[in-house]
Amino acid sequence: MTIKDPERLKATGQTPENLARALRALGRDSQDTARVARVADRLATTGVPPAAPAGGSWASRVRPSLTAKGMGVGLGLGLLALGAIGHMLMRDRPATVDATVDQQPRQAGDSLPSTPSETPAVAPVPPTGSTDLPSALGTHEQGAVPTTRVSTPAAGVVPNAHRGGGNRTERPSESPISRARKKRATRGPAANRVRVGPTARGAAPSRVPPQKQTETAPARTQEPATSGDSAMAERRQEPSARAQVPEPDGAAPPPPAPPAPPARPRDQGPSEVALLREARRLASGQPEAALRLLREHSTRFSNGILVPERELLAIEVLRRLGRTREAQRRMRRFETRYPQSIHRQRLEQPAPSAAP
Amino acid sequence: MPNLPLRLGEVFREHGPFVCRSLRYLGVKEPDLDDMLQEVFVVVCRRLGDYEEKGRTRAWLYSICTRVVRSHRRKLGRRREAALVTEEPVAPVQLNQVEDAEALALGRELLERLPKAQREVFMLYEVEDMPMSEIAQALGCPLQTAYSRLYKARRRILAAVASLGAENKR
Numbered sequence: 001m002t003i004k005d006p007e008r009l010k011a012t013g014q015t016p017e018n019l020a021r022a023l024r025a026l027g028r029d030s031q032d033t034a035r036v037a038r039v040a041d042r043l044a045t046t047g048v049p050p051a052a053p054a055g056g057s058w059a060s061r062v063r064p065s066l067t068a069k070g071m072g073v074g075l076g077l078g079l080l081a082l083g084a085i086g087h088m089l090m091r092d093r094p095a096t097v098d099a100t101v102d103q104q105p106r107q108a109g110d111s112l113p114s115t116p117s118e119t120p121a122v123a124p125v126p127p128t129g130s131t132d133l134p135s136a137l138g139t140h141e142q143g144a145v146p147t148t149r150v151s152t153p154a155a156g157v158v159p160n161a162h163r164g165g166g167n168r169t170e171r172p173s174e175s176p177i178s179r180a181r182k183k184r185a186t187r188g189p190a191a192n193r194v195r196v197g198p199t200a201r202g203a204a205p206s207r208v209p210p211q212k213q214t215e216t217a218p219a220r221t222q223e224p225a226t227s228g229d230s231a232m233a234e235r236r237q238e239p240s241a242r243a244q245v246p247e248p249d250g251a252a253p254p255p256p257a258p259p260a261p262p263a264r265p266r267d268q269g270p271s272e273v274a275l276l277r278e279a280r281r282l283a284s285g286q287p288e289a290a291l292r293l294l295r296e297h298s299t300r301f302s303n304g305i306l307v308p309e310r311e312l313l314a315i316e317v318l319r320r321l322g323r324t325r326e327a328q329r330r331m332r333r334f335e336t337r338y339p340q341s342i343h344r345q346r347l348e349q350p351a352p353s354a355a356p
Numbered sequence: 357m358p359n360l361p362l363r364l365g366e367v368f369r370e371h372g373p374f375v376c377r378s379l380r381y382l383g384v385k386e387p388d389l390d391d392m393l394q395e396v397f398v399v400v401c402r403r404l405g406d407y408e409e410k411g412r413t414r415a416w417l418y419s420i421c422t423r424v425v426r427s428h429r430r431k432l433g434r435r436r437e438a439a440l441v442t443e444e445p446v447a448p449v450q451l452n453q454v455e456d457a458e459a460l461a462l463g464r465e466l467l468e469r470l471p472k473a474q475r476e477v478f479m480l481y482e483v484e485d486m487p488m489s490e491i492a493q494a495l496g497c498p499l500q501t502a503y504s505r506l507y508k509a510r511r512r513i514l515a516a517v518a519s520l521g522a523e524n525k526r
C-alpha cells in the first residue's frame with residue numbers, strides 16, 4: 001500500500017502568506033547560485049580529482065586505507081606487546097631503556113628546523129597568512145570569502161582588524177613559517193620591498209640608499225592612509241611613498257603631490273583564475289611552460305586567493321617533470337602552511353609518470 | 357562550468373544550489389559553505405562512476421552532504437576553533453529584494469526552531485519538493501518515521517508563525 005504525500009504547505013490556501021513566501025524564498029536563494037559558480041570555478045582551476053571509472057575503483061581506493069588501518073592496529077598491538085616486554089626489562093636494566101626514550105624527542109626536534117631554513121631560500125612564494133585575506137577580499141572580483149583560506153591559515157582573522165598588524169594571529173602549528181617570516185623581517189625593509197613592491201616587476205626602480213630608508217622608516221606612521229582600500233594596496237604603495245618622504249632634518253618643502261600609485265599588477269595581463277587555468281591546461285603537454293606561468297602567478301599574485309591551488313599544481317608539474325626532490329620540498333612546505341587543506345588528499349596520490 | 361567532466365558539470369548545474377541549501381540547513385555556517393560545497397563535489401566526482409541513475413540524485417547528494425558535514429563537525433570538535441567571521445551581509449537594493457530578504461530571514465529563523473531531524477524532513481519536503489519516499493531514502497529512515505517528523509515539524513512551524521504574528525500585532 002502506498003501512502004499519498006500530503007499537500008505541500010506553500011500550495012495550500014490555508015497557509016499564512018508570510019510562511020508560504022518564506023518557503024518559496026528558501027527554495028531560491030540567489031546567493032547560492034553565485035556560490036556554486038564560484039566553487040565550480042575553483043574546482044575547474046584546481047582540477048577535479050579523477051572520476052572513478054565504473055567497476056568499483058571507489059572500493060579499490062578505500063581498500064588500501066582499510067588495509068593500512070588494519071596494519072596500523074596490528075602494529076599498535078605489537079608495539080604494546082613490546083612495551084610490556086620493555087617494561088619488564090626496565091626493572092632489570094632501566095638505564096638503556098631511558099636512553100632510547102630520550103633520543104626520540106631530540107630527533108623529532110632536529111628535523112623541524114630544516115623547514116624554516118629552506119623556506120626563504122627556495123620559496124618563490126611569500127607565505128600567505130592571515131594578512132592576505134583582507135586584500136584578497138578587497139581585490140577579488142567576485143568578492144567572496146575564499147574559505148579554503150579561511151579554514152586554513154586565516155581562520156583567526158577578524159575582518160575589520162586588518163590594519164596595523166593586528167591581523168597577525170598565527171597558529172602555533174605555523175611556527176616554522178612565522179620563524180621564516182621573522183627571519184625575512186630581520187633582513188631589513190629593503191629585502192621586503194624588493195620582493196613585494198612594484199619596482200621588482202620591471203618598473204623603474206627608485207634607488208634609495210639603505211641608510212636613507214632606515215631614516216625615513218619612522219616617518220611612515222605619520223603618513224596619512226590615502227587609499228584605505230586594503231592592507232595589500234597599502235603595502236604596494238609603501239615603497240614609492242616612502243622614497244618620496246623628505247628627510248626629517250631637511251628644510252625643503254614637501255613635494256607638491258605624490259604621483260598616482262602604480263597600476264595594480266592584477267590589472268595587467270590575465271586574471272589570477274585565467275592564469276592558473278592556462279597553467280593547468282599546459283601542465284600535461286608543456287609542463288615547462290606551465291611552470292613558467294606558475295612562476296608568473298607567484299610574482300603577480302603573491303598573496304592571491306588561489307595560492308594553495310597554485311602550489312598544488314606546481315607540485316604536480318614538478319612531479320611530472322621528474323623533479324621529485326623539488327616537488328617533495330614544496331609539498332612539505334604546503335603541508336606546513338596548509339595543514340587543513342582538502343588538497344592534501346590529492347598530494348598523497350601517486351605521482352604521474354615522469355617525463356623522459 | 358569549464359573543464360569539468362560532463363556529468364559532474366550537469367550535477368553541478370542542476371543540483372549545486374540544492375547542495376548549498378542542504379549544507380546550510382544541516383548547520384554549516386556561511387564562512388564554511390564554500391569549502392563544504394567543494395568537498396561534496398569532490399566526493400561526488402569520485403563516486404560518479406559507481407552511482408546508478410535512478411532518478412534519486414538529490415537523495416544521493418543529500419546523503420553525501422550529511423557525511424561531509426559529519427566529518428567536518430568531527431574536525432571542528434578536534435580543533436575547537438572559534439569562527440570569528442560572521443554571516444555575510446545581505447544588501448538588498450530593490451523593494452522585491454527587500455521582501456525576499458525578509459522572507460528568507462523568516463524562513464531561516466523558523467527552520468532554526470526545529471530539531472535537526474524534523475528540520476531535514478521539513479526542508480526536503482516543503483522547500484525542495486522531494487517526494488517522501490526519496491526523503492526517507494536520503495535520511496536512511498523508515499517512511500513512516502519521515503511522515504511523523506514532517507507532521508511534527510509542521511505543527512511547530514505553524515505554531516511559531518502564529519506566535520510571531522501575535523508578537524507583531526502587539
